[in-house]
Amino acid sequence: MSFTPDQPRKIGLGITPSPSPFLTPRPERRRIDPRGLECNSSRQDKDREVNVQVILRCRPLIDEELRLNTPKLISCNEQRREVTVLQSIANKQIDRSFAFDKVFGPKAQQRSIYDHAISPIVNEVLEGFNCTIFAYGQTGTGKTYTMEGETKSKGGDLSADAGVIPRAVRQIFDTLEAQKADYSMKVTFLELYNEEITDLLAHEEHNKSVEDKQKKPISLMEDGKGAVFVRGLEEEIVYSASEIYNLLEQGSARRRSADTLLNKHSSRSHSVFSITIHVKEATVGDEELIKCGKLNLVDLAGSENISRSGAREIFQVRAREAGEINKSLLTLGRVINALVEHSAHVPYRDSKLTRLLRDSLGGKTKTCIIATISPSAHCLEETLSTLDYAYRAKSIKNKPEANK
Numbered sequence: 320m321s322f323t324p325d326q327p328r329k330i331g332l333g334i335t336p337s338p339s340p341f342l343t344p345r346p347e348r349r350r351i352d353p354r355g356l357e358c359n360s361s362r363q364d365k366d367r368e369v370n371v372q373v374i375l376r377c378r379p380l381i382d383e384e385l386r387l388n389t390p391k392l393i394s395c396n397e398q399r400r401e402v403t404v405l406q407s408i409a410n411k412q413i414d415r416s417f418a419f420d421k422v423f424g425p426k427a428q429q430r431s432i433y434d435h436a437i438s439p440i441v442n443e444v445l446e447g448f449n450c451t452i453f454a455y456g457q458t459g460t461g462k463t464y465t466m467e468g469e470t471k472s473k474g475g476d477l478s479a480d481a482g483v484i485p486r487a488v489r490q491i492f493d494t495l496e497a498q499k500a501d502y503s504m505k506v507t508f509l510e511l512y513n514e515e516i517t518d519l520l521a522h523e524e525h526n527k528s529v530e531d532k533q534k535k536p537i538s539l540m541e542d543g544k545g546a547v548f549v550r551g552l553e554e555e556i557v558y559s560a561s562e563i564y565n566l567l568e569q570g571s572a573r574r575r576s577a578d579t580l581l582n583k584h585s586s587r588s589h590s591v592f593s594i595t596i597h598v599k600e601a602t603v604g605d606e607e608l609i610k611c612g613k614l615n616l617v618d619l620a621g622s623e624n625i626s627r628s629g630a631r632e633i634f635q636v637r638a639r640e641a642g643e644i645n646k647s648l649l650t651l652g653r654v655i656n657a658l659v660e661h662s663a664h665v666p667y668r669d670s671k672l673t674r675l676l677r678d679s680l681g682g683k684t685k686t687c688i689i690a691t692i693s694p695s696a697h698c699l700e701e702t703l704s705t706l707d708y709a710y711r712a713k714s715i716k717n718k719p720e721a722n723k
């Protein structure tokens with residue numbers, strides 16, 4: 320699979336029926352086979368600002384914490400877009416506030432987060448841009464709940480617990496159907512663990528043991544021009560939302576089964592679910608203009624994997640000195656920081672995750688980080704570390720009271 324930006328140039332389209340087993344007949348539409356297709360829409364030339372959005376979500380106390388009367392130390396002010404950590408330990412008082420682009424408190428519903436923060440990004444993807452949404456935070460704070468949540472739909476209706484991915488899939492299909500567009504879509508789902516890539520959708524591995532599945536890394540390659548692609552990654556061509564939900568469920572189940580086998584595997588790995596959409600825009604002479612956009616949805620490894628010294632040192636610690644698991648998280652923070660600061664050097668090459676996502680980070684793309692925290696007093700250190708990381712990734716200006 321290519322992770323390189325497609326060059327804007329006009330090409331003729333080979334529209335052939337796809338042999339994909341997932342194809343459902345759509346007599347009213349022409350089906351576009353995305354394989355070998357190149358984007359040639361001029362929209363890719365649009366001049367745009369680097370756009371990085373940092374969102375904070377604080378989950379509610381969960382049942383076990385309520386049972387144990389766990390004290391809370393977080394208060395969220397959604398209007399002021401501010402989070403405050405307040406705690407007295409012995410004779411030391413902690414009182415720090417952090418500002419973000421958006422703040423969602425414990426009562427925020429999945430739908431509200433999607434409608435306010437994610438839906439505009441998905442519209443950009445449909446316009447032909449590459450966008451990436453990350454969930455970043457300590458294990459147990461709601462990254463997977465936020466990204467996936469309940470992926471099963473009842474009679475076509477999404478559950479109230481459905482997370483970003485099922486909602487994005489729904490929005491994409493609803494929009495394309497409403498536009499009566501000729502389109503095609505392909506999906507990949509991979510996992511990055513210890514800087515090794517595993518394909519969560521690989522077909523030929525179905526009858527192998529979980530151990531074997533975990534052992535089959537695929538490689539990140541560079542072509543002669545420095546473009547990055549993943550060799551050996553399965554691309555599933557899909558024509559309905561339910562096919563995507565099934566693939567998501569299949570890949571997630573693979574991650575969960577690895578969890579029972581390898582202690583806390585999923586908390587130490589990143590998963591990247593990518594949807595690439597090709598839409599026919601217009602016909603010019605005998606050529607067809609195709610716009611294509613890609614949406615990457617990334618459930619990052621638990622932020623507790625960053626050194627206990629916390630995010631304060633993130634931007635000083637050299638990536639090479641950090642462990643393999645930390646490397647991607649640390650580099651991601653630096654890459655986003657470099658993009659926001661318009662630095663001449665963006666250290667994409669320092670980790671596999673950032674190399675992999677290079678065509679969807681910076682430049683003409685939108686990036687969103689959803690930082691997740693727990694309100695529990697027991698998570699103080701990790702919560703401060705997450706807030707520091709998210710805040711420092713994008714020092715949000717015009718808030719003098721922030722980060723005091």
Ligand code: ADP
Pocket residue numbers: 377378379381425456457458459460461462463464465691
């Ligand atoms: P992570 O992926 O960060 O390790 P999970 O998404 O698995 O965390 O969430 C941990 C637990 O908290 C799960 O039981 C999940 O259902 C619950 N949870 C997380 N966020 C919320 C939320 N906003 N509302 C209700 N429950 C939540």
Ligand code: MG
Pocket residue numbers: 462463464585618
């Ligand atoms: Mg998780």
